[in-house]
Amino acid sequence: MNDPGGDPAVPPAPHLGEPTAPVEVRGLAEVLRRERRQVLASLTRLTGNLDLAEDAVQEASIIALATWPRTGLPPNPRAWLIVAAKHRAIDELRREAARPGKEKEAITLALHQAPDDFPVGVLRDDQLRLIFTCCHPALAPEAQVALSLRVLCGLSVAEVAGLLLVPEATMSKRLTRARGKIAAAGIRYRVPDAAELPERMRQVATTVFLLFTEGYASRSAGLHERRQLAEEAVRLGRLLVALLPGEAVLEGLLATMLLQHSRREARFDAAGDIVLLADQDRARWDRALAAEGVTRAAEAIRLSSVVPERFAVVAAIAACHALAADAAATDWRSIVAWYDVLVVLDPSPVVRLNRAAAVAESGEAALALAEVEALTGLEGYFWWHASRAELLRRLGRREEASAAAVVAAGLTESAAQRRLLARRYP
Amino acid sequence: MPSYVALIYTPDVDWSAPEYAGEMAEYGAFGEAAASVIRGGAALYHTPTATTVRVTGGKGGDVVLSDGPYAETKEALTGFYLLECTDLDEAIRVAAMIPGAWSGAVEVRPALPMTAPPESATAAEAPAHSSDARPTSVTT
Numbered sequence: 356m357n358d359p360g361g362d363p364a365v366p367p368a369p370h371l372g373e374p375t376a377p378v379e380v381r382g383l384a385e386v387l388r389r390e391r392r393q394v395l396a397s398l399t400r401l402t403g404n405l406d407l408a409e410d411a412v413q414e415a416s417i418i419a420l421a422t423w424p425r426t427g428l429p430p431n432p433r434a435w436l437i438v439a440a441k442h443r444a445i446d447e448l449r450r451e452a453a454r455p456g457k458e459k460e461a462i463t464l465a466l467h468q469a470p471d472d473f474p475v476g477v478l479r480d481d482q483l484r485l486i487f488t489c490c491h492p493a494l495a496p497e498a499q500v501a502l503s504l505r506v507l508c509g510l511s512v513a514e515v516a517g518l519l520l521v522p523e524a525t526m527s528k529r530l531t532r533a534r535g536k537i538a539a540a541g542i543r544y545r546v547p548d549a550a551e552l553p554e555r556m557r558q559v560a561t562t563v564f565l566l567f568t569e570g571y572a573s574r575s576a577g578l579h580e581r582r583q584l585a586e587e588a589v590r591l592g593r594l595l596v597a598l599l600p601g602e603a604v605l606e607g608l609l610a611t612m613l614l615q616h617s618r619r620e621a622r623f624d625a626a627g628d629i630v631l632l633a634d635q636d637r638a639r640w641d642r643a644l645a646a647e648g649v650t651r652a653a654e655a656i657r658l659s660s661v662v663p664e665r666f667a668v669v670a671a672i673a674a675c676h677a678l679a680a681d682a683a684a685t686d687w688r689s690i691v692a693w694y695d696v697l698v699v700l701d702p703s704p705v706v707r708l709n710r711a712a713a714v715a716e717s718g719e720a721a722l723a724l725a726e727v728e729a730l731t732g733l734e735g736y737f738w739w740h741a742s743r744a745e746l747l748r749r750l751g752r753r754e755e756a757s758a759a760a761v762v763a764a765g766l767t768e769s770a771a772q773r774r775l776l777a778r779r780y781p
Numbered sequence: 782m783p784s785y786v787a788l789i790y791t792p793d794v795d796w797s798a799p800e801y802a803g804e805m806a807e808y809g810a811f812g813e814a815a816a817s818v819i820r821g822g823a824a825l826y827h828t829p830t831a832t833t834v835r836v837t838g839g840k841g842g843d844v845v846l847s848d849g850p851y852a853e854t855k856e857a858l859t860g861f862y863l864l865e866c867t868d869l870d871e872a873i874r875v876a877a878m879i880p881g882a883w884s885g886a887v888e889v890r891p892a893l894p895m896t897a898p899p900e901s902a903t904a905a906e907a908p909a910h911s912s913d914a915r916p917t918s919v920t921t
Contacts, residue, residue, distance in 0.1 A: 447791045493869055541783040543868035551870075 605667030791885030
């Protein structure tokens with residue numbers, strides 16, 4: 356086969372325009388971070404193989420970091436990186452022994468024939484393909500979360516392992532297994548068709564939210580890890596809304612994350628202890644983030660069809676809190692009303708438990724306790740016992756409250772939660 | 782196109798018993814609906830008819846038999862299909878139409894393509910210039 360691509364060892368910069376002035380390496384790393392996912396998404400489509408694409412993009416980034424400080428930033432860094440990554444992939448295919456020759460030829464041909472830059476529509480679809488592949492429901496949720504951090508957020512295996520609190524070797528195995536399943540089981544790199552799209556979007560939203568809550572409430576991670584995970588999730592939420600605008604579920608997801616994240620500074624005190632919503636210093640809430648969250652929550656409700664999206668309703672509840680100047684001003688009746696909608700969408704005992712908590716806040720502690728105690732299947736659930744403890748305390752049944760708190764303490768791995776229980780229900 | 786095996790796990794049943802006629806009719810309907818992707822398959826006699834074979838000490842060792850299925854579980858392997866689908870999503874869509882998925886579970890497993898078809902052994906012995914010689918790369 357002819358090789359129209361020239362010598363892949365030569366950096367492909369010259370034909371992509373005159374370099375601009377030399378730039379600092381720090382700025383270069385930022386450009387790489389920004390372009391990486393797009394370049395990876397396009398390379399994955401061209402090669403049909405996530406592993407091959409990841410290696411090629413990694414090598415292209417290393418070449419860029421070695422070349423750009425000398426030549427300056429190319430006028431179109433993305434096209435530069437795509438060309439470099441295509442050459443690395445072709446190189447890698449030549450070296451590989453395991454892949455059948457015919458497949459190698461087909462991929463090499465696709466790489467040679469592909470343009471150096473793609474129209475906006477193709478770029479957008481490439482990113483969506485990558486997202487829907489990483490969040491495919493045939494992959495275990497923890498594998499989806501790990502792949503999303505590695506592939507979509509561009510974190511290293513060590514970083515992903517650190518953030519999710521697993522040893523690096525375990526994380527490396529988990530990622531290898533997930534990529535192996537994508538390749539062997541034939542999870543195709545594609546955007547779901549119109550009929551599947553709503554359900555698949557909900558699954559992507561669930562995965563991104565899992566990533567967010569892992570950061571927001573992770574059991575033993577430090578503050579830094581928690582915050583970084585939550586911020587990666589918010590970034591993915593923004594990307595989703597940009598790629599698929601006008602979708603209630605995605606607006607609702609982003610709104611929910613923004614509203615919860617706006618309270619991040621107030622959720623823990625100086626000693627790292629949990630501060631309950633009612634006791635939080637609202638001056639420490641991020642007002643700009645909360646305002647955006649409220650706007651997006653309203654948009655999510657507006658975009659919902661007859662049956663609202665679950666994330667839109669969750670966002671509406673979070674927005675009710677954000678709109679209250681202080682805890683006493685919280686409109687609990689509206690919150691209970693939103694929970695009534697949520698219970699219809701998701702009648703699970705956990706949602707009913709949260710609704711009961713809102714009922715208690717609206718002044719009906721006895722009614723709330725009756726509802727909590729009527730729930731079954733939550734005997735091993737921390738929040739069921741913690742809620743009981745709180746309701747019993749409010750009703751003046753101190754001994755029963757502290758007994759419930761002891762059971763709750765045995766069900767959490769969080770030292771901060773145990774300290775809170777011991778303090779509040781002596 | 783990738784091949785998938787759909788392994789059907791349901792409560793152990795004796796398909797030949799008359800009370801399963803209705804379910805067999807459902808399978809007949811599935812067979813017609815999915816005819817374009819079904820490459821093979823079978824309903825299995827119930828597990829008491831199974832014999833599990835092991836060879837101890839590796840190749841050529843003693844053949845040890847046990848009466849019954851490989852694993853005694855509440856739900857047993859009661860049938861399978863070989864499917865040829867464009868990707869996992871299509872295979873899952875087809876698997877969801879298998880009646881066994883409604884009462885039990887269907888495991889969808891990609892099947893490794895057999896790289897050397899049976900006739901390639903003889904083809905490799907044919908003269909290299911033979912026009913019908915199969916590509917030899919599969920055997921190297």
